[in-house]
Amino acid sequence: MHGTTAITGIGESPYFKAGRSPHSAASMAATAVHAAIADAGLRVDDVDGIVTFHPDQHDSAQLWSWLGLGELRFSAKAWGGGGNSGASAVQIADAAVTAGYARNVIVFRSLHQGAEGRYGRYNQSARPARGEAFLVPFGAAMPVVKNALLIKKFMHQHGISQEALADIALASYFHAQRNPRAVMYGKPLTREAYHASRWIAEPLHLYDCCQESDGACAVIVSSAAQAPDLQQPPAWLLAGATGMEAGGGLWAFNDTAYPSGRLAPVGRQLWERAGVRPADVDVAQFYENFTGSTLIAISDIGFCPPGEVEAFVSGKNLHFDGGVLPFNTSGGNIAEAYIHGLQLMVEAVRQIRGTSTSQVPNARLSLFVAGPGTPPSSAVLLSAEAP
Amino acid sequence: MSGPVSDGPVADRYLPADWPLPEITAVNRPFFTAGALTLQRCRSCAQVQHPPHEICHRCQSDAFDYVEASGLGTVDNVTTVHHAGDPRLAARVPYNVVIVTPDDHPDVRIVGNVVAADHAAIAIGAPVRCVFARVTDPDTGELLTLPQWELR
Numbered sequence: 001m002h003g004t005t006a007i008t009g010i011g012e013s014p015y016f017k018a019g020r021s022p023h024s025a026a027s028m029a030a031t032a033v034h035a036a037i038a039d040a041g042l043r044v045d046d047v048d049g050i051v052t053f054h055p056d057q058h059d060s061a062q063l064w065s066w067l068g069l070g071e072l073r074f075s076a077k078a079w080g081g082g083g084n085s086g087a088s089a090v091q092i093a094d095a096a097v098t099a100g101y102a103r104n105v106i107v108f109r110s111l112h113q114g115a116e117g118r119y120g121r122y123n124q125s126a127r128p129a130r131g132e133a134f135l136v137p138f139g140a141a142m143p144v145v146k147n148a149l150l151i152k153k154f155m156h157q158h159g160i161s162q163e164a165l166a167d168i169a170l171a172s173y174f175h176a177q178r179n180p181r182a183v184m185y186g187k188p189l190t191r192e193a194y195h196a197s198r199w200i201a202e203p204l205h206l207y208d209c210c211q212e213s214d215g216a217c218a219v220i221v222s223s224a225a226q227a228p229d230l231q232q233p234p235a236w237l238l239a240g241a242t243g244m245e246a247g248g249g250l251w252a253f254n255d256t257a258y259p260s261g262r263l264a265p266v267g268r269q270l271w272e273r274a275g276v277r278p279a280d281v282d283v284a285q286f287y288e289n290f291t292g293s294t295l296i297a298i299s300d301i302g303f304c305p306p307g308e309v310e311a312f313v314s315g316k317n318l319h320f321d322g323g324v325l326p327f328n329t330s331g332g333n334i335a336e337a338y339i340h341g342l343q344l345m346v347e348a349v350r351q352i353r354g355t356s357t358s359q360v361p362n363a364r365l366s367l368f369v370a371g372p373g374t375p376p377s378s379a380v381l382l383s384a385e386a387p
Numbered sequence: 388m389s390g391p392v393s394d395g396p397v398a399d400r401y402l403p404a405d406w407p408l409p410e411i412t413a414v415n416r417p418f419f420t421a422g423a424l425t426l427q428r429c430r431s432c433a434q435v436q437h438p439p440h441e442i443c444h445r446c447q448s449d450a451f452d453y454v455e456a457s458g459l460g461t462v463d464n465v466t467t468v469h470h471a472g473d474p475r476l477a478a479r480v481p482y483n484v485v486i487v488t489p490d491d492h493p494d495v496r497i498v499g500n501v502v503a504a505d506h507a508a509i510a511i512g513a514p515v516r517c518v519f520a521r522v523t524d525p526d527t528g529e530l531l532t533l534p535q536w537e538l539r
Contacts, residue, residue, distance in 0.1 A: 122473040124407070127526075133409035134418075134438040137533065138499050139402055139484050142472035149486060153464045156511055199469040199481075251438050253464075253486055253496045 002273070003387030004098040006227035006234030007090075009042065009220035010346045011035025015183055015337030019114030021214035026058060026066060028216035029110035033067050036218040041231030042104055047220065049074030049102030051093045052109060053085035054340060060108070074102035078242075081374020083287045083333075083341035088370070088378035090345060091240030093221035103223050109342040110216030118212045119338075120144060131251030143289060144209055147373065148201035151292030153259035154306065155203060160295065162203060164310040166194045168291035168327075169207045169334060171318035176331025179357040183211060184335040208291040210333035217343045224386070235352040235366070238276075238383040241269035244375035255375070262372035263300035266379050271302060274381050276365060278302045281381075283326045283351045283360040284367040285344035288333050297372050298325075301379065320358035329358040344368050345380065352384045395422045395458070398535050400520035401500035402482065406475050408522065408531065414439040417453035422532040424456040424517045426492060437495045458517035460487040460536065463496060467506045483509055487536055501536045514539050 012035065013028035014021075021028065037047055047069055052060040061075040074096045078088035086109070093105035113119060120142060128136035140146055154160065173189035176182035189207060197206040227234035243265040247256035257264075271277060278301070288294040295313065299306040303325060318327035330336045330347040337343055348368040350356040364384045371377025409419055417425040418439060427439035431448035442449050464486040471477040483506060487497045501509045502518065516539045519532040 120472060122476075127407055127410040129410040129412070131438060133412075133415055135498055136407050137402070137409050139406075139468060139476070139482055140498050141407075142470075144470070144472070145466060145468055145484055148466040148468075149464050149484065152466055153486075153511075156464075199467070201466045201468040201470065203466075247444065250436075250444060251440075252498055254437055258496070259464075 002238065003236050004224050005094045005221050006224060006236045007219045007349050007382065008222040008227050008230045008232060008234055009036040009040025010218070010349050011037070011039055012217040012343065012346060013215050015181060015213055015215040015339065015343070017183055018118050018212035018214055021112055021114065025110040025112040025115065025216070026063060028112070028214070029063060029108055030067055032110065032216035032218040033106055033108055036106065036220050039232060040220050040222065042220065044068065045070040047104045047106055048072065049093065049096055049105035051076045051078065051089045051105060051107045053078040053080070053089045054082050074105060080376050083289060084371040084373050084375065084377045086287065086341040086345060086370040086378065087240060087368055087380040088242040088376070090219065090221060090380050091242055091378060094237050094240055097221055097223050103226065105221045106218055107221060107342070108216065108218035109340045111340060112214045113212045114214055120209070120212055134252040144201045144204060147290045147293055148204050149253065150259045150296070151290065152203055154292065154296050157259070158306045158309070160310050162195070164295055164313055165203065165208050165291040166191055167313045167318065168288060168294050169194055172288065172328050172332045172334040174319060175329050175358045176335030179330050179336060182331040182336040183213065184331060204290055204292065210289050211338045213337040213339060215337050215339045215343070217339050217346050219345055219349060233353050233384070234386070235349045235382040236384070236386055238365070238381045238387055239270050239273035240378070240380045241266045241273065242376050242378040243269060244377065248375045257375065260296045260300055260306060260372070262375050263297050263369065263377045263379070266371070266377050267301035270379050270381055281325065281365050281367045282363040283329060284369065285328055285332065285348045287341035287344060287370045288328065289373055291334070293372055297369050300372060301369055320360050326360045329356050329360065341370055348382055352382050395532065396516070396518040398502045398518040398520050398537065400522055400533060401502050401535055403475055403479055408524065411524065411527070411529065411531070414441055419531050419533065420529065421453070422519055424458045424489065424534055425453050426456055426495060428452045428454045435492055435495060437497060456489045457491045459490045459539070460497070460515050460517065461490060462501070462509060462511055462513040462515055463488045464511060465509050481506060485509060485536060487515055497534065499534055499536050501538060504538050508538060
């Protein structure tokens with residue numbers, strides 16, 4: 001850690017609304033992975049490890065061979081709930097390269113929600129078991145319902161209004177209008193349209209929900225010895241963190257973190273390891289499955305107390321051009337595409353390289369936060385300078 | 388607690404009959420079949436935990452009693468769901484989902500529904516009482532008693 005690795009390559013397939021991609025998840029994975037290898041200036045045989053999370057469509061160690069890759073030396077999957085594990089996967093790759101188990105590890109995610117089923121729907125026939133047995137029979141089945149409850153309680157406890165949710169959605173759409181790759185490019189959102197949109201589960205409107213998408217993206221984590229000699233400016237991995245409180249994993253809203261706090265242990269680890277403070281961060285990508293989750297994440301990880309988060313996100317505070325904390329500068333899950341949040345990691349790297357469509361001038365510290373949904377949650381902090 | 392179902396207050400199931408029922412296991416059977424609000428208590432350290440699990444999260448014992456709570460509670464949280472998200476719910480929206488804290492076990496949170504109430508009346512802090520929807524398990528024939536809630 002602390003500069004033993006860097007992200008040296010990034011790759012993406014085109015992003016589509018769910019069901020619109022003509023290519024399978026495997027095909028899009030191949031596109032993203034080989035784009036990342038080429039972007040780094042590596043040869044196919046230089047890549048020797050793979051990490052993913054939530055691999056519902058394919059076993060990535062098996063997919064490896066269809067990707068045409070060489071001898072495999074490391075593979076792992078990050079545990080945890082869906083998009084919460086995106087930064088964990090990068091941290092695992094960092095740990096593997098730091099330990100010398102592999103030299104160049106791919107972290108990827110590919111999903112075709114048209115083929116595997118839209119994440120916003122339930123549509124399961126098996127009887128729910130374990131913790132789900134205490135949620136699904138009462139209608140807390142779709143992710144939006146569970147998150148609406150968390151967000152409702154957080155807003156109630158801290159006196160947060162609907163405008164704070166609108167501010168998250170509006171910042172995401174603002175940045176997506178500058179990103180031609182974003183699914184919502186050319187579809188600007190106004191505050192009036194936000195408030196006029198239909199309820200999904202109160203307090204969440206349509207525009208509070210992330211998209212359902214088809215697409216793939218990948219990053220390559222490389223050893224520090226190689227990184228400076230490769231094709232792109234390295235995005236140095238300053239720190240990674242995964243975690244939750246004691247009792248954070250208990251089921252059905254009986255976790256100790258409820259409704260907030262799930263990212264607090266991650267923040268404590270991250271800032272201590274990196275030796276910086278939240279105020280030092282130049283640009284941040286937050287996994288926003290729903291707008292209000294981001295309010296919880298911003299306060300949990302240490303940018304402000306929960307009672308101040310509405311003011312923190314208000315106005316243009318999240319905009320790339322002069323905001324206090326430029327946020328989701330590619331449009332994020334809400335307005336770019338939902339590749340389980342890993343596309344936010346790609347954007348965090350672009351900010352370090354200076355190639356974002358909403359580039360923060362002289363961005364030196366670039367943050368990716370995954371969570372706070374089903375714990376454990378995770379985060380990665382990138383630096384432009386070799387630590 | 389495997390005795391006969393007690394005569395707790397009865398309500399219709401709030402969600403449609405074809406909406407999923409829980410998989411019934413040894414540890415969750417008392418909650419879903421007792422006909423009274425029934426919580427799992429560790430025989431070793433007396434920790435009450437919900438949902439029930441194979442082991443106690445406090446002391447890791449696997450020996451439990453199942454204790455009857457008063458059935459009186461308070462709405463801790465509520466959402467009104469407008470988008471069905473599944474065809475089986477299409478005719479039921481908008482529906483409510485609540486989290487209730489039992490008054491005699493305030494550290495426990497139970498997810499459920501408030502039956503027969505206007506959405507606007509179901510607010511955080513509202514007092515509720517447990518009622519039971521009797522449903523015959525379509526796979527086993529067992530009588531289930533799903534805890535639901537009504538405003539009091």
